[in-house]
Amino acid sequence: MNVLTFLSNLMLPSTLALILVIGIMxxxxxxxxxxxxxxxxxxTSINLIPQLIAMMVAVSIFRSxxxxxxxxxxxxxxxxxxxxxxxxxxxxxLRPISGAGSLAVVTDLFKTHGPDSLIGRxxxxxxxxxxxxLYVLTVYxxxxxxxxxxxxxxxxxxxxxxxxxxxxxxxxxxQK
Amino acid sequence: xxxxxxxxLMLSGIAVAAATGRMDTLTQGLFNGAKDAVVVSxxxxxxxxxxxxxxxxxxxxxxxxxxxRVVRPFAKWLYPSVPVDHPAxxxxxxxxxxxxxxxxxxxxxxxxxxxxxxxxxxxEKDTASDAMCxxxxxNTASLTLIPATMIGLRLEFHSKNPSGIVVDTMLAxxxxxxxxxxxxxxxxxxxxxxxxxxxxxxx
Numbered sequence: 001m002n003v004l005t006f007l008s009n010l011m012l013p014s015t016l017a018l019i020l021v022i023g024i025m026x027x028x029x030x031x032x033x034x035x036x037x038x039x040x041x042x043x044t045s046i047n048l049i050p051q052l053i054a055m056m057v058a059v060s061i062f063r064s065x066x067x068x069x070x071x072x073x074x075x076x077x078x079x080x081x082x083x084x085x086x087x088x089x090x091x092x093x094l095r096p097i098s099g100a101g102s103l104a105v106v107t108d109l110f111k112t113h114g115p116d117s118l119i120g121r122x123x124x125x126x127x128x129x130x131x132x133x134l135y136v137l138t139v140y141x142x143x144x145x146x147x148x149x150x151x152x153x154x155x156x157x158x159x160x161x162x163x164x165x166x167x168x169x170x171x172x173x174x175q176k
Numbered sequence: 177x178x179x180x181x182x183x184x185l186m187l188s189g190i191a192v193a194a195a196t197g198r199m200d201t202l203t204q205g206l207f208n209g210a211k212d213a214v215v216v217s218x219x220x221x222x223x224x225x226x227x228x229x230x231x232x233x234x235x236x237x238x239x240x241x242x243x244x245r246v247v248r249p250f251a252k253w254l255y256p257s258v259p260v261d262h263p264a265x266x267x268x269x270x271x272x273x274x275x276x277x278x279x280x281x282x283x284x285x286x287x288x289x290x291x292x293x294x295x296x297x298x299x300e301k302d303t304a305s306d307a308m309c310x311x312x313x314x315n316t317a318s319l320t321l322i323p324a325t326m327i328g329l330r331l332e333f334h335s336k337n338p339s340g341i342v343v344d345t346m347l348a349x350x351x352x353x354x355x356x357x358x359x360x361x362x363x364x365x366x367x368x369x370x371x372x373x374x375x376x377x378x379x
Binding site: 007009011012015016018019020022023025026028030033034035036037038039040041042044045046048049052053054055056057058059060061062063064065066067070096097100103106107110111114115116120121124125126127128129130131133134136137138139140141143144145146147148149150151152153154155156158159160162163166167169170171173174 | 295334
């Protein structure tokens, strides 16, 4: 059953090989061209530092102060009424704001419930099917100096909401 | 909106810490957050530089153009404001392909390259264009075929079926990505109507 793991491990080397082989076929000077492109990477990454510091400090303060726990308690009654499993609430709220934080929550859920339990599988899907919205917004807009994100933040967070419910629903529907 | 979220996270954190006497954890959280941000930025240098290098080869060899031809109708539908033969289209398509192939750490560098090229088409340099918003919608929802990190973590916790979540994840990610595309179109249309109205009033 680990065919998929095998396939996903194969994806990276085969993509790299494809790019290089076609490059050779078209007589592209591989090394020089690579260097030319890679040069831009440094500036792009360094430009992100201010935006990333602002966002990651805010998320860290929000979590360590206990404000996140407070928010979870506040929205719990509403989501329980919508049949959203309350064990998954911290994960659903943390997923869009911190990738490392939500991964830690998944690890915790695996320890308590086991990876093959209903909760464990829902957590896996929730973590795997979405990205850290706040991080993606910060990095993408930060890299070109966009200050007015217009409706992108709203769209990102609303689709995270859809994603959380879709993860629960998908596992629920597909369980044998 | 970003200003509001940032202010909310900072102020509510400080308020809660003050109310519950957790000022020392707050200070620690502050420094850890700032340190993590620098670590992440430096970590990005390696992976962004590497993929931008590979991209340059793929671009020079015509590989990107070949892939672009195949997915052109779909890309044209997603990004109606980007001319099909503009370099931005190539990067948008490369970013999409990396997401679908599950090359998560290639998707970001390619997405940033796309942002850079979209910025050259953008008329108001500090405001996101329609195409940028669509790119963000797709990347925050992140269409994933194989959730490699989760399979790895499940394996570590002795799951009997580590990859048993792949189909579920595909279904969830498909629903979420469709929702993201729909929401993006919905708000785009609304913004356009609003702009039209203000222009009518001005005229």
